[in-house]
Amino acid sequence: MLSILPVRDTLDVIGGKWKILILISIMEGNHHFREIERSIPNLSTKVLSDQLKDLETNQLISRSVSNGFPVRTAYTLTEHGKTLQKLILEMHNWGVLHRKKIIQ
Amino acid sequence: MLSILPVRDTLDVIGGKWKILILISIMEGNHHFREIERSIPNLSTKVLSDQLKDLETNQLISRSVSNGFPVRTAYTLTEHGKTLQKLILEMHNWGVLHRKKIIQ
DNA sequence: GTAATCAGTTACTTCAAGGTAAGTGGTTAC
DNA sequence: GTAACCACTTACCTTGAAGTAACTGATTAC
Numbered sequence: 001m002l003s004i005l006p007v008r009d010t011l012d013v014i015g016g017k018w019k020i021l022i023l024i025s026i027m028e029g030n031h032h033f034r035e036i037e038r039s040i041p042n043l044s045t046k047v048l049s050d051q052l053k054d055l056e057t058n059q060l061i062s063r064s065v066s067n068g069f070p071v072r073t074a075y076t077l078t079e080h081g082k083t084l085q086k087l088i089l090e091m092h093n094w095g096v097l098h099r100k101k102i103i104q
Numbered sequence: 105m106l107s108i109l110p111v112r113d114t115l116d117v118i119g120g121k122w123k124i125l126i127l128i129s130i131m132e133g134n135h136h137f138r139e140i141e142r143s144i145p146n147l148s149t150k151v152l153s154d155q156l157k158d159l160e161t162n163q164l165i166s167r168s169v170s171n172g173f174p175v176r177t178a179y180t181l182t183e184h185g186k187t188l189q190k191l192i193l194e195m196h197n198w199g200v201l202h203r204k205k206i207i208q
Numbered sequence: 209g210t211a212a213t214c215a216g217t218t219a220c221t222t223c224a225a226g227g228t229a230a231g232t233g234g235t236t237a238c
Numbered sequence: 239g240t241a242a243c244c245a246c247t248t249a250c251c252t253t254g255a256a257g258t259a260a261c262t263g264a265t266t267a268c
Contacts, residue, residue, distance in 0.1 A: 004144075006199025007124050007192065013202060015119050017226070020111050033245050040108075047226060049246060059205060070235055073245065080205050087198050088111065090191050095110025098117060101163060101184050121256070137215050151256060153216060175264080177215065213266075222257070232247075238240095 010087075013058050018043060018051050020088060023077070026061060027085065031074045060084065114191075117162050122147060122155050124192060127181070130165060131189065135178045164188065 014020050018040070025039045037048050052075060055061045060081035066072045118124050122144070129143045141152050156179060159165045164185035170176045 003196075004125055004128065006196045006203065007128070009199040009203055010195040011119065011124070015115065020115070021108055024108065024111070034243080037245095042227095044227065044229095045246065046228085046248090050226090058202070070244070080202075083201060084198065087194050090194050091114040092107075092110045094188065094191050095113040097187060098162070098184075099110065099113055138213080141215095146257095148257065148259095149216065150218090150258085154256090175214085209268100211267085214264085215262100217262075218260085220258085220260105223253105223255090225253090225255095227252070228250085230248090230250105232245100234244085236241105236243075238242105 013060070014084065014087075016051075018047060019055065020091070022048065022051055022055065023060065023081065023084065024088065026075055026077055031076060033073055033075075036075065055081075117164070118188065118191075120155075122151060123159060124195070126152065126155055126159065127164065127185065127188065128192065130179055130181055131192075135180060137177055137179075140179065159185075 014023070021040050021043070022036060025036050028039075030036045030039045033045075033048070033052075037043055037045060040048075052061065052063070056063055059078055061075050062078050064074050064076070066074070118127070125144050125147070126140060129140050132143075134140045134143045137152070137156075140156075141147060141149060144152075156165065156167070160167055163182055165179050166182050168178050168180070170178070
C-alpha cells in the first residue's frame with residue numbers, strides 16, 4: 001500500500017521541464033551559471049535562475065560565491081542532492097525502455 | 105554521460121499531477137472507472153478520462169469492456185506498465201527521505 | 209416511472225509554469 | 239573608453255494542464 005504523498009513530493013522537487021536537466025548538467029561538471037545555461041539548449045536565464053532557487057530551497061544544490069575577484073558563483077550538489085542520482089538513473093533507463101516499446 | 109531525452113520521456117509519461125496516482129490506484133486493485141475516481145480525492149471525471157487515454161496510448165494500461173450486461177470497463181496494467189513499479193517505489197522511497205530531510 | 213449507478217463527453221474557464229526581452233551592476237581585455 | 243563577459247533581475251506575455259459544471263445514454267432497483 002503506497003501512500004501518495006511521497007511520490008507527489010518527489011514530483012514537486014524533480015518534475016517540470018527543467019529541474020532534472022539542470023541537476024544532470026551540474027552532475028556532469030557544470031558548476032557556473034553561464035556554463036549550466038550554455039549546456040542546456042533553449043533554457044533562458046530567467047528560468048534557470050528560478051529553478052536554481054527552487055533546487056537550493058530543497059537543499060539539492062548549494063550556491064557558493066568565491067571571495068576573490070572576479071566573483072564567481074558555483075553550484076554543486078549537496079549530499080542530499082546526490083541521493084537523487086540512483087533515481088535519475090532509473091528514470092533514464094526506463095525512458096530508454098519506453099522509447100523502444102513505443103517507437104519500436 | 106546521461107542523455108537528456110530518456111529522462112524527459114519518462115517525465116512526459118508519468119509526470120503531471122495525476123498519472124502516477126492513477127497508476128498506483130490501478131496497481132492497488134481498482135479497475136473500474138468510478139472505482140478509480142472514488143479512490144483519488146479531488147480527481148474529476150474529465151481529468152481521469154483524459155489521463156486514462158494518455159496512459160492507454162503509452163501502453164501502460166489496457167482498457168477492456170465486458171461483452172455481458174451491464175457493460176463494465178476494466179483498466180489493468182500491461183506488462184509494460186508493470187515495469188514502472190520499481191521506479192514508482194524508488195520515487196516513493198526518495199519522497200519519504202526528502203520529507204524527513206526538509207521538514208525535519 | 210423515477211431515482212440512482214456506470215462510464216463517460218462537451219464546453220468553458222482558470223492558473224501557474226514557462227517564455228520573451230530588456231535592463232542592471234560589476235569586471236576584464238584591448 | 240568601449241566592447242564583452244558574468245550573474246543575474248524585472249516586467250510582461252503565452253500556453254497548456256487542470257478544474258468546473260452540466261449533460262448523455264444505457265442499465266438497474268424499487
